[in-house]
Amino acid sequence: MLKKRKKLGRGVAVIGAGMSKFGMFRDKDSKDLFAEAFNETIASVDKGVDPNEIEALYLGNFSNDFFVRQAHWGAMISDLIGLAPKPATRTEGACASSALAFREGVFAIASGFYDMVLVGGVEEMSKSSSTEVAEGLALATVPYEGKVGFTFPGVFGVIATAYFAKYGASHRDLMNITIKSHKNAPFNPKSQIPFTVLELMHAKIESLKKKGRPVPEWKNEIDFLSDPGANPSIAWPMHLYDCCPISDGASCMLLVAEDLAKNFTDKPLSVAGIGQGSGRGFHAAPSLTSFEATKNAAEEAYNMSGFKPEDIQFSEVHDCFSIAEIIHTEDLGFFKPGEGFKVAEEGLTALNGPMPINTSGGLKSKGHPVGATGTSQLFEVWKQLRNEAGERQVKKNNLRIGAAHNLGGTGGTCTFTILERK
Amino acid sequence: MLKKRKKLGRGVAVIGAGMSKFGMFRDKDSKDLFAEAFNETIASVDKGVDPNEIEALYLGNFSNDFFVRQAHWGAMISDLIGLAPKPATRTEGACASSALAFREGVFAIASGFYDMVLVGGVEEMSKSSSTEVAEGLALATVPYEGKVGFTFPGVFGVIATAYFAKYGASHRDLMNITIKSHKNAPFNPKSQIPFTVLELMHAKIESLKKKGRPVPEWKNEIDFLSDPGANPSIAWPMHLYDCCPISDGASCMLLVAEDLAKNFTDKPLSVAGIGQGSGRGFHAAPSLTSFEATKNAAEEAYNMSGFKPEDIQFSEVHDCFSIAEIIHTEDLGFFKPGEGFKVAEEGLTALNGPMPINTSGGLKSKGHPVGATGTSQLFEVWKQLRNEAGERQVKKNNLRIGAAHNLGGTGGTCTFTILERK
Numbered sequence: 001m002l003k004k005r006k007k008l009g010r011g012v013a014v015i016g017a018g019m020s021k022f023g024m025f026r027d028k029d030s031k032d033l034f035a036e037a038f039n040e041t042i043a044s045v046d047k048g049v050d051p052n053e054i055e056a057l058y059l060g061n062f063s064n065d066f067f068v069r070q071a072h073w074g075a076m077i078s079d080l081i082g083l084a085p086k087p088a089t090r091t092e093g094a095c096a097s098s099a100l101a102f103r104e105g106v107f108a109i110a111s112g113f114y115d116m117v118l119v120g121g122v123e124e125m126s127k128s129s130s131t132e133v134a135e136g137l138a139l140a141t142v143p144y145e146g147k148v149g150f151t152f153p154g155v156f157g158v159i160a161t162a163y164f165a166k167y168g169a170s171h172r173d174l175m176n177i178t179i180k181s182h183k184n185a186p187f188n189p190k191s192q193i194p195f196t197v198l199e200l201m202h203a204k205i206e207s208l209k210k211k212g213r214p215v216p217e218w219k220n221e222i223d224f225l226s227d228p229g230a231n232p233s234i235a236w237p238m239h240l241y242d243c244c245p246i247s248d249g250a251s252c253m254l255l256v257a258e259d260l261a262k263n264f265t266d267k268p269l270s271v272a273g274i275g276q277g278s279g280r281g282f283h284a285a286p287s288l289t290s291f292e293a294t295k296n297a298a299e300e301a302y303n304m305s306g307f308k309p310e311d312i313q314f315s316e317v318h319d320c321f322s323i324a325e326i327i328h329t330e331d332l333g334f335f336k337p338g339e340g341f342k343v344a345e346e347g348l349t350a351l352n353g354p355m356p357i358n359t360s361g362g363l364k365s366k367g368h369p370v371g372a373t374g375t376s377q378l379f380e381v382w383k384q385l386r387n388e389a390g391e392r393q394v395k396k397n398n399l400r401i402g403a404a405h406n407l408g409g410t411g412g413t414c415t416f417t418i419l420e421r422k
Numbered sequence: 423m424l425k426k427r428k429k430l431g432r433g434v435a436v437i438g439a440g441m442s443k444f445g446m447f448r449d450k451d452s453k454d455l456f457a458e459a460f461n462e463t464i465a466s467v468d469k470g471v472d473p474n475e476i477e478a479l480y481l482g483n484f485s486n487d488f489f490v491r492q493a494h495w496g497a498m499i500s501d502l503i504g505l506a507p508k509p510a511t512r513t514e515g516a517c518a519s520s521a522l523a524f525r526e527g528v529f530a531i532a533s534g535f536y537d538m539v540l541v542g543g544v545e546e547m548s549k550s551s552s553t554e555v556a557e558g559l560a561l562a563t564v565p566y567e568g569k570v571g572f573t574f575p576g577v578f579g580v581i582a583t584a585y586f587a588k589y590g591a592s593h594r595d596l597m598n599i600t601i602k603s604h605k606n607a608p609f610n611p612k613s614q615i616p617f618t619v620l621e622l623m624h625a626k627i628e629s630l631k632k633k634g635r636p637v638p639e640w641k642n643e644i645d646f647l648s649d650p651g652a653n654p655s656i657a658w659p660m661h662l663y664d665c666c667p668i669s670d671g672a673s674c675m676l677l678v679a680e681d682l683a684k685n686f687t688d689k690p691l692s693v694a695g696i697g698q699g700s701g702r703g704f705h706a707a708p709s710l711t712s713f714e715a716t717k718n719a720a721e722e723a724y725n726m727s728g729f730k731p732e733d734i735q736f737s738e739v740h741d742c743f744s745i746a747e748i749i750h751t752e753d754l755g756f757f758k759p760g761e762g763f764k765v766a767e768e769g770l771t772a773l774n775g776p777m778p779i780n781t782s783g784g785l786k787s788k789g790h791p792v793g794a795t796g797t798s799q800l801f802e803v804w805k806q807l808r809n810e811a812g813e814r815q816v817k818k819n820n821l822r823i824g825a826a827h828n829l830g831g832t833g834g835t836c837t838f839t840i841l842e843r844k
Contacts, residue, residue: 009431009534056698065487070568071561072516075834078700079564085718087698088835089522092512094494100511104526110533112431113696113726139493142501146492274535276478276509278500293497296507304535412497413510 006304008110011258013268014419016045017382019251019375022192022367024126030064030073031080033250034122037372038081041118041252046265049254051081055114057088058105060098060121061371062408066136068124077122092371094140095320096408097121098251099374099415103274105255115260120252123371133246137370140409142281153243155282155410156321157235162288163323164237169341171237175225176344177322178241178364184351185361187392190376192247192367197221204230242322247367251376269385272401273418275301279411293414294331294405301403301416302333309333311401312418314356314384314394316377318407319363328405329357332416351392359384359392377404378417385421428726430532433680435690436841438467439804441673441797444614444789446548452486452495453502455672456544459794460503463540463674468687471676473503477536479510480527482520482543483793484830488558490546499544514793516562517742518830519543520673521796521837525696527677537682542674545793555668559792562831564703575665575743577704577832579657582745584710586659591748591763593659597647598766599744600663603780606773607787609814612798614669614789619643626652664744669789673798691807694823695840697723701833715836716753716827723825723838724755731755733823734840736778736806736816738799740829741785750827751779754838773814781806781814799826800839807843 018040020033042051057078065071074088091100098121105119125133134153138146145155163169182197195203201224208215218224225231231239261268277296279285286292302308309332317332319325326340334355335343343349349357360366360380363373381402383389400421407414440462442455464473479500487493496510513522520543527541547555556575560568567577585591604619617625623646630637640646647653653661683690699718701707708714724730731754739754741747748762756777757765765771771779782788782802785795803824805811822843829836 006535009532057700063487063493065485065561066493069561070565071485071488071514072563072831072834074515075700075703075831076564078834079702079706083700084702085699085714087718087722088515088700089526089698090514092493092514093496093510104511104529107526107529107533107535110431110535111529112532113428113529139487139491141494142498143492276511277507278479278497278505278510280501280506281497284501292507296509300509409494409497412494412500 006300010110010112012106012109012255012271013258013261014253014271014382015256015261015264015268016041016049016254017379018044019190019379020249021190022247022249022369024246025248028248030068030122030124030250033248034077034080034120037120037250037252041254045254046267047263049264053116054083054118056086056108056117057083058091058101058117058119059088060091060101060374062092062094062097062123063136063139064124066139067128073122093413094408095370096374096406096413096415097371099406099417102253102375102378102417103276103415106271106274109255109257116256118252118254120250120375121372122250123369124248125246125369126248130246140412142283142412144283145281145410153235153238153321156323157238159288160237160323163327166289167338167341172222173341174242174322175222177319177325178225179221180344180350181319181358181362182365184359184392185365187390188361188366191361191365192245193365197224238321244320244363244368247369249367249369249372249376251372251379253375253378267386267421269382269419270422272420273301273305273307275299275416277414279414281410281412285411289327291327291331291411291414293411294328294407297414297416298332301418305418307401307418312403313396313399313401314359315402316360316380316404317357318405319358320368320407324407325357325362328407332405351394356394359389359394374406374415377406378419381419385419428722432532432534434528434531434677434693435680435683436675436693436804437678437683437686437690438463438471438676439801440466441612441801442671443612444669444671444791446668447670450670452490452544452546452672455670456499456502456542459542459672459674463676467676468689469685471686475538476505476540478508478530478539479505480513480523480539480541481510482513482523482796484514484516484519484545485558485561486546488561489550495544515835516830517792518796518828518835518837519793521828521839524675524797524800524839525698525837528693528696531677531679538678540674540676542672542797543794544672545791546670547668547791548670552668562834564834566705567703567832575657575660578743578745579660581710582659585745585749588711589760589763594644595763596664596744597644599741599747600647600786601643602766602772603741603784604787606781606814607783609812610783610788613783613787614667615787619646660743666742666785666790669791671789671791671794671798673794673801675797675800689808689843691804691841692844694842695723695727695729697721697838699836703832703834711749713749713753713833713836715833716750716829716838719836719838720754723840727840729823729840734825735818735821735823736781737824738782738802738826739779740827741780742790742829746829747779747784750829754827773816778816781811781816796828796837799828800841803841807841
């Protein structure tokens with residue numbers, strides 16, 4: 001019965017995108033942050049748009065229920081942006097929540113029911129202590145993990161250990177991922193940590209000097225990251241610099257039916273592929289060094305788009321932990337299994353490399369307000385494909401195909417979304 | 423730019439439905455309950471179905487995050503039913519969460535991307551104390567309500583007061599809603615409270631006699647419900663029998679592209695109308711005696727289907743509190759504003775009346791596991807339109823159009839769904 005090729009009955013285009021600055025904001029709540037992202041989205045529409053034409057909202061949020069004791073964020077944000085009484089739906093798939101919102105917005109337009117839909121996400125985490133954040137995130141693990149005491153760094157520590165054992169990688173390979181992503185961070189004005197690892201090392205040296213404390217002889221980033229005084233262990237073999245920060249933020253995108261896009265911009269992006277998958281957690285996963293949900297997501301997106309991994313010119317890849325980027329770039333077909341750990345050191349995934357990964361700086365330096373991450377990754381693809389990424393712009397001839405991979409939980413929900421400039 | 427008539431590019435049909443028994447189950451968790459609903463759904467497909475053909479899951483859940491400290495239910499249930507690695511998405515719109523799942527399932531098929539999608543919902547509330555449940559549900563109110571101390575009974579008490587003042591209704595009119603809905607309850611094998619109010623009165627008399635306590639002279643249900651000893655005040659003018667119980671449960675439905683439905687059954691139901699709206703809470707609502715979200719949902723569903731209120735032959739209507747049924751039947755156009763409080767006493771909404779409302783017994787007697795309610799209401803429509811509702815079957819000639827209205831929060835999210843037997 002199943003179709004060989006998954007297609008949408010009606011094309012969908014992105015005509016606007018925006019995101020708040022990511023960071024830890026004591027003085028901003030989820031509504032403030034979403035307003036920032038929304039205002040930027042409306043302003044980004046080249047030929048202008050009347051927000052009253054928006055017909056529905058899809059909003060990703062993981063668990064503001066837990067973090068700030070407020071659920072029902074579809075209705076909350078619908079009120080904020082003046083959408084009510086039109087429909088607003090919250091989607092949740094842990095850290096992939098807003099990639100799901102994007103996908104539902106695409107379906108709602110492709111179905112023929114709506115012409116213009118706002119999609120986005122928000123999360124407000126920094127008002128919780130780091131212990132509370134760990135507890136909150138553990139709600140997204142399957143019960144065989146979280147309820148026996150696994151936190152997220154713990155889970156990814158086990159995954160890293162399994163990967164190291166299978167392929168002979170080491171902690172130094174993780175460091176290269178971090179160094180590569182942080183090199184893009186200073187060029188991203190939305191970044192939570194807009195510094196290279198070298199800059200962070202020099203800042204640490206200055207701070208030690210000021211305090212009159214002894215300064216270790218760090219010659220380069222690897223020296224710095226190898227020093228447990230600077231980069232303490234979190235969950236072996238994961239260290240502090242292998243983990244993304246705790247963040248607040250929001251992001252959104254405006255979608256319209258493709259046949260209407262030219263009314264709003266001469267440079268719309270086409271939704272070429274939308275893939276999603278689910279995974280079963282450790283207790284039943286076929287492998288610890290591969291995510292079945294990512295593989296299903298990639299298969300769906302490549303199938304719909306007709307593209308192959310080698311057609312993707314750059315990609316955001318979910319790097320909640322450095323090991324995650326390595327494994328996902330393999331699962332997405334960008335590199336062969338067991339090869340992903342070598343590519344950062346070789347420069348293949350650098351901004352000027354043949355396959356730039358996480359030009360935004362990645363979750364590690366840009367920040368990871370979990371419900372906002374999915375559409376913030378697509379915001380980066382939007383910026384790059386429109387040649388608006390400033391100093392972090394990918395400089396390739398005929399740049400037209402970019403993608404974003406978003407992971408929820410410990411692999412429970414993954415998405416892969418391909419955008420195309422036609 | 424906007425279309426005058428909202429239509430789906432591809433029709434969608436319901437080919438199976440199931441639900442768990444609703445109640446308070448110390449020995450069953452959300453997975454046990456969903457398994458019940460899922461197994462019944464698969465078994466309900468007339469010509470049989472291979473569950474491996476299901477391509478995606480949409481699952482409504484309000485806040486198991488809060489109730490049982492577990493989020494990410496899309497992935498949880500995907501694992502349970504053997505769907506992984508295919509996609510699973512959780513939708514949340516407070517007590518309308520699974521009606522949103524149904525709607526997204528419809529869009530996913532109508533878009534052309536999938537042919538067969540499972541939709542449903544689950545909630546596990548009874549392991550929380552009633553104080554915790556009140557606190558959990560308050561997460562769904564807008565902050566101007568919940569955070570200043572309003573609970574759900576409090577909000578609906580205010581709404582009832584405003585309605586009484588505007589139209590001259592009284593608590594006796596609320597009692598008539600309760601009496602009417604409970605009359606259908608004994609005929610619903612899934613019901614949490616499968617008794618009429620008269621049966622509950624007799625049970626109370628027996629219990630008082632056994633304890634050697636004085637028995638009041640209750641001549642009928644109205645006497646019984648007017649006695650604060652039997653029906654204590656909860657949030658004036660709302661009494662205990664105006665409020666639905668705390669429940670656990672799950673429900674689901676199997677959707678396919680309409681052109682494929684005949685492979686699975688000769689009696690598919692067509693999705694004729696799917697409407698949804700959002701509301702702004704008390705601080706900005708245009709009225710306390712009408713729900714703007716319900717009105718938007720009704721408008722969308724009538725628009726899509728081409729039906730008018732008088733075409734709907736019976737409906738489930740969200741009666742978390744008795745006053746809610748009254749107001750919503752007006753907002754949906756079944757009765758004129760200010761008339762809805764009179765119709766139960768006149769028998770118009772009884773099982774054998776001209777416009778049966780809540781033939782399932784309604785949330786009041788069937789139970790209200792919030793995330794499962796939306797698709798459980800549609801389960802009732804399914805049963806009725808297939809002439810499988812047993813002793814609660816609506817006996818009308820040519821019964822072919824039924825609907826379900828689902829409310830989330832204090833009006834933040836509402837849906838109205840119309841199913842048709844062709």
